[in-house]
Amino acid sequence: MTEQHVINPLSIGVDYATLAARFRPIFQRIADGAVERELTRTLPHAPIQWLKAAGFGAVRVPVEYGGGGASLPQLFELLIELAAADSNVPQALRGHFAFAEDRLNATPGAGRDVWFKRFVDGDIVGCAWTEIGNVAIGDVVTQVSPDGDKWKLNGEKFYSTGSLFSDWIDVYAQRSDTGGDVIAATRTRQPGVVQSDDWDGFGQRTTGSGTSRFTDAVVEAENVIDFATRFKYQTAFYQLVLLASLAGIGRAALNDVAHQVRSRKRIYSHGNAAHVSQDAQVQQVVGEVAALVYAARASALKAAVPAQRAYLARFGGDEAAEREANVAAEIESATAQVVVSELIQRATSQLFNALGASDVRQGKALDRHWRNARTVSSHNPVIYKARIVGDWVINGTEPPFVWQIGNGPAKA
Known part of the structure; x- marks a missing residue:
């Protein structure tokens, strides 16, 4: 074992069959x-509790810290299997795995070790990044302010995916004293945090993606993290979770139509x-x-x-090698997004060609696959x-690693 492994063990992968057998x-x-x-x-409160108890939230934590030691391809293969069971659940855990990935990329030390222990003990982290209301692109209204030896968090967010199930929330905020962008990891169970199940999308209906309101929510000083230190392949990572969700939706749809x-x-x-099962045209559709x-699935992995x-x-x-790897992560996740989105929307619509009118009844819920995929x-x-992707292929233009959403300038 090298000195680096002793100081900073990495999650390089384990036997996948053994890992997956724990959770299947x-x-x-x-x-x-x-x-x-x-x-x-x-809402899948109970399923997420089952996963927490089984250590699913710690599958990327190095084995030396009590985690699963999974590589990223192994994590996303597990998420595909989970999404085939219920695609809402891996999306609800998207913020957790992204925050865990950021801690995996953090400088080794006591602070990182504390988070590894929390993950191994079953703590789950939700996310709350998107500002609500009339906010210009790039503006961060949610603020975290020093208050003695702690900080106070104030603001309102939407798309708080998974936060309803979480012990912590990864909140994108701005420091009131310096104006710097930070991640404020705040405990969910405190009076200053109010969560609402007001996500009303026609798909992925139980991901817990509603509103979070923070009123003088307490944040420990060590949990105000400079956003500039955020792991560089984060955008690719978030997209890979969605690709795994799509691949799992496809698998569930295939299982159902068969x-x-x-x-x-x-x-x-x-x-x-x-018999329908012997009809060559129906067989062709299923094939x-x-x-x-x-x-x-192959593209996602x-x-x-x-x-x-x-x-x-x-x-x-x-x-140089790190930058090249980050560019490749972004470009390949984007390339896969272009094709996987189309493939699974086609699959979840085409399956009905193998079925009959009775299969569109609400009780069968086969339409959920297309709605979720869309x-x-x-x-x-x-x-x-x-x-x-096209700009990269033609001109070698590097992709953006971080982007934001908000109101554009007023029309003239």
Whole structure:
């Protein structure tokens, strides 16, 4: 074992079959209740508690600290399996895994060790970055202010994905004293934090993506983190979680259409066989859906490889190699986004060509796959990612590593 491993062990991957076997019974339990949660809009508090208790939130923490030691491709493969059970759950954990990844990239030391222990103990982190209301692009209204040996956080955020299930919230804020952008990690269970389940999207309905309000919420000084130190491949990472969600949606849709075809008794007089499962045209449709899902999964996992390279390069001491890896992580995640979004939307629509009118009944909830895929695909607009990839291919223009959303200038 090298001196670097003793001082700073890294998560380079473990045996995937052994790792996944820990969680697959939980994934199945989550899948068993997915349709009921969708129909009743029941938030997945219990599923996330099951995952917390099993150590799922610590799968990226190095083995030496009690975590799973998974590589990034292994994390995203697990998230694909989880998304096949219920795609709301990995998206609800998106902020947690991003914050954990940032702590994995942090300078080794006691502060980082504290967070590793929290993750291993089961703590989950939500996120709250998007400002509410009439805010100009680039403005950060939410502020964190020094208050003795602690800080006070004030502001309001939307798209607080996963925060309803979390022990902490990763809040993007501005320091009142210096104007610097920071991450304020604040404890959820305190009087100054009020959360609302007011996300009303037609898909991904139970991700806990509503409003968070902070009124003099307490933040420990060590948890006000300079945003300039944020891990460089963060945008790629966030996108990779969505790609895993899409690939899992595709797998769930494929499982459902295969089950419906196998169990269907009614046939059409102008069909091709005495049983739907033997109808060559229906088989072709299911085969095409399977191919779309296969390509989406392969693309998502391939796109995760440069992110792992960027993580390792963070501690490699070669700035040029690290920058190259960060660019590759961004470009490959964007490239995969362009194609995976299209593949899974096609798959989740095309599956109905293998079924009948009775399969659009609400009780079967097969429409959730397309609605969820369309909702996930609406993040980080794919048209801009396609342009960024094109600019890189043509001109070698590096992609933006951080971007914001807000009101543009007033029209003349």
